[in-house]
Amino acid sequence: MEKIIDVINLKKNYGEIEAVKSIDFYVEKGSLFAFLGPNGAGKTTTINILSTLLKQDDGEILIDDLKIGQNDELIRQSIGIVFQEGVLDPLLTVKENLLTRGAFYGFSKEKLKERIEKALSVTGIENLTNRRYGTLSGGQKRRADIARALIHAPKILFLDEPTTGLDPQTRKNVWNTILNLQKQDNMTIFLTTHYMEEADKADYVVIIDNGEVVAKGTPSYLKDEFSNDLLKLKPKDDIKLEEYLKKSQINFVKETDLYTIKINESLASLKIVNDVKDNLLSFQVLNGTLDDAFINITGKEIRE
Amino acid sequence: MILNLVTRNLKLYFRDRASVFFSLLGVIIIVGLYVLFLGKMMVDYSTQLVGESARFLMTSWIVAGVVSVTAITTCNGAFGIMVEDTALNRLRDFKVSPIKRWQLVLGYVLAAMVVALLMTLFTLVLGELYIFLDGGEILGFLSLIKVLGIVLLSVFSSSAFIFLIMAFIKTQNAFGTASSIIGTLIGFLMGIYIPIGNLPTGVQTLIKLFPLSHSGVLLRKTMMNEAMDIELLPEEFKTFLGLTYKLNGEVMGDIYHLLYLFISGLVFYVLAIVIISKKRDK
Numbered sequence: 001m002e003k004i005i006d007v008i009n010l011k012k013n014y015g016e017i018e019a020v021k022s023i024d025f026y027v028e029k030g031s032l033f034a035f036l037g038p039n040g041a042g043k044t045t046t047i048n049i050l051s052t053l054l055k056q057d058d059g060e061i062l063i064d065d066l067k068i069g070q071n072d073e074l075i076r077q078s079i080g081i082v083f084q085e086g087v088l089d090p091l092l093t094v095k096e097n098l099l100t101r102g103a104f105y106g107f108s109k110e111k112l113k114e115r116i117e118k119a120l121s122v123t124g125i126e127n128l129t130n131r132r133y134g135t136l137s138g139g140q141k142r143r144a145d146i147a148r149a150l151i152h153a154p155k156i157l158f159l160d161e162p163t164t165g166l167d168p169q170t171r172k173n174v175w176n177t178i179l180n181l182q183k184q185d186n187m188t189i190f191l192t193t194h195y196m197e198e199a200d201k202a203d204y205v206v207i208i209d210n211g212e213v214v215a216k217g218t219p220s221y222l223k224d225e226f227s228n229d230l231l232k233l234k235p236k237d238d239i240k241l242e243e244y245l246k247k248s249q250i251n252f253v254k255e256t257d258l259y260t261i262k263i264n265e266s267l268a269s270l271k272i273v274n275d276v277k278d279n280l281l282s283f284q285v286l287n288g289t290l291d292d293a294f295i296n297i298t299g300k301e302i303r304e
Numbered sequence: 305m306i307l308n309l310v311t312r313n314l315k316l317y318f319r320d321r322a323s324v325f326f327s328l329l330g331v332i333i334i335v336g337l338y339v340l341f342l343g344k345m346m347v348d349y350s351t352q353l354v355g356e357s358a359r360f361l362m363t364s365w366i367v368a369g370v371v372s373v374t375a376i377t378t379c380n381g382a383f384g385i386m387v388e389d390t391a392l393n394r395l396r397d398f399k400v401s402p403i404k405r406w407q408l409v410l411g412y413v414l415a416a417m418v419v420a421l422l423m424t425l426f427t428l429v430l431g432e433l434y435i436f437l438d439g440g441e442i443l444g445f446l447s448l449i450k451v452l453g454i455v456l457l458s459v460f461s462s463s464a465f466i467f468l469i470m471a472f473i474k475t476q477n478a479f480g481t482a483s484s485i486i487g488t489l490i491g492f493l494m495g496i497y498i499p500i501g502n503l504p505t506g507v508q509t510l511i512k513l514f515p516l517s518h519s520g521v522l523l524r525k526t527m528m529n530e531a532m533d534i535e536l537l538p539e540e541f542k543t544f545l546g547l548t549y550k551l552n553g554e555v556m557g558d559i560y561h562l563l564y565l566f567i568s569g570l571v572f573y574v575l576a577i578v579i580i581s582k583k584r585d586k
Contacts, residue, residue, distance in 0.1 A: 051400050076402040087397035089312070091319040096312075103308040104401040148397070 010059035034202035080149030090134025139170030227288030309411025327381025360440035360531040367431035368523035369496035378423040382416035458519030464572035501544030515568035
């Protein structure tokens with residue numbers, strides 16, 4: 001294992017407010033890393049510090065073995081960032097935008113052209129090169145944003161909520177582009193997202209709340225640890241089922257004709273189902289989701 | 305790298321038709337005022353003094369004023385890109401790229417100078433065309449060289465002045481307000497809406513203190529000299545029109561106008577750079 005980002009004891013205050021209170025985590029090279037937290041948890045502050053936009057008050061950060069604050073110029077060569085809101089110029093075409101921003105990285109003319117073509121083909125927007133950025137749809141804009149972040153073939157790609165505000169189909173396309181970058185180009189992806197089904201595909205998840213890391217692990221670890229599986233029962237006779245549940249001291253929630261029971265693991269449902277099978281119309285066992293884990297950890301819905 | 309940024313800023317300025325129009329609004333207002341009523345009043349007044357050539361003389365007066373104002377208002381329009389980049393957070397993309405902050409700032413300043421120069425030359429050509437169609441003559445070669453020199457200096461000072469104002473502006477709202485104020489006030493500050501002689505002494509002093517008004521003086525001198533030898537004009541008439549400034553009863557020489565323009569430009573630039581770098585440290 002190789003750490004490409006290493007954050008040690010990172011702190012950042014805005015006046016009296018402690019936006020980030022001493023957090024530690026690392027990101028493995030080539031992994032898809034998801035950084036989650038409710039609004040105002042300190043996600044954007046952290047991402048801004050990692051991308052050299054903001055100075056930390058305390059703590060040490062290594063990006064590809066380079067120390068932030070000392071080697072910013074070099075670090076900027078090896079990171080690409082897709083911001084939440086588009087940062088390209090609406091009045092310039094996609095190509096003009098990429099040429100302008102690409103020129104910052106000191107490529108030769110031919111090399112730059114080659115890099116831009118690669119970035120366009122990876123994001124699948126070759127056909128939009130001569131369209132003005134301002135006239136593109138949300139999904140096309142986001143692709144152009146990603147293409148811009150890829151011009152210099154960064155080792156790490158930061159994405160701040162890359163799929164927020166896109167329709168489900170576009171979201172999926174953009175998401176696949178991101179996954180391909182990680183798998184085919186072995187790029188390290190660092191993303192924040194509102195969508196748990198996306199975080200679920202990450203290799204590693206860190207959840208922060210109120211400026212502190214409150215949980216970290218693989219998605220399956222977080223689900224196992226922090227969420228419950230659910231058993232849903234639809235009985236023929238409500239009263240009979242309730243009698244059984246009360247007798248066996250099982251907590252339940254009743255929604256119209258459906259009884260929901262939290263269980264620690266799905267196998268535990270077998271006994272209950274077996275005991276009441278004669279009284280059942282139907283039943284369902286649901287695995288815990290990252291959404292549940294998130295709510296259990298932070299006490300908040302992510303889309304607040 | 306810087307050339308690349310300048311190209312970007314120029315494209316952004318010229319592709320935004322509305323902002324090009326609005327950066328010329330001050331000029332359009334002046335021309336409108338002059339054509340509608342100021343012009344006739346002033347030509348009538350000066351005919352009593354100089355006879356025949358009054359019309360050519362006064363048209364040159366207004367064209368000189370318009371050219372000096374264009375440099376300022378178009379610089380203002382061009383610096384709008386810098387404000388927009390900051391306000392809409394587009395600046396972040398530059399900040400995470402391996403370019404230096406001074407390169408970025410220089411990109412805005414140079415683009416503003418190029419915009420101001422191009423637009424001023426454009427206005428000059430239109431102005432000369434107007435003079436010609438109105439029965440006057442086109443600038444002679446030597447005067448043209450002189451005018452171009454003054455224009456260059458005035459572009460330098462104007463960009464410095466606007467750059468200093470922009471160093472304080474963070475939002476597009478503030479920029480809009482500042483632009484409207486500059487657009488309207490500039491006609492007075494340059495002594496064009498109303499000839500300086502018609503204004504109270506306090507305001508006259510203010511205009512004389514305003515560095516950019518000195519480019520107006522120099523342009524008027526050169527361009528009006530085409531209509532007639534301005535040395536022959538009565539002293540009173542010259543100060544009334546802002547052809548010469550008097551300091552403590554002494555007529556200010558050309559070299560002092562030039563120096564004042566140049567030095568104020570330098571000072572504005574230094575101040576603006578100090579303010580901008582202080583902001584960055586926060």
